[in-house]
Amino acid sequence: MTPPLLVRCPTCHKTGPWLEGRYAPFCSKRCKLVDLGRWLGEEYRISEPLTVEKLAAAAAEESPAGTDAGTAPRPSDEEPI
Numbered sequence: 001m002t003p004p005l006l007v008r009c010p011t012c013h014k015t016g017p018w019l020e021g022r023y024a025p026f027c028s029k030r031c032k033l034v035d036l037g038r039w040l041g042e043e044y045r046i047s048e049p050l051t052v053e054k055l056a057a058a059a060a061e062e063s064p065a066g067t068d069a070g071t072a073p074r075p076s077d078e079e080p081i
């Protein structure tokens with residue numbers, strides 16, 4: 001048996017076996033979201049404000065495996081002329 005590897009949470013700098021957890025290398029979900037929001041903000045603050053589309057695009061880059069193009073709801077609230 002080997003002791004768990006202790007790492008430092010990039011957000012709050014607390015030391016612990018974070019690599020064992022589901023939010024590795026962060027100590028908690030909160031710290032992971034804080035870090036994600038931080039680099040998203042830095043990335044997009046340069047040229048244009050952060051939009052829902054930008055967040056969606058960033059999320060798509062994060063997990064390219066999940067494509068729901070086939071299951072996207074069609075716009076159905078258009079009034080027929």
Ligand SMILES: [Zn+2]
Binds near residue numbers: 028031
């Ligand atoms: Zn943390």
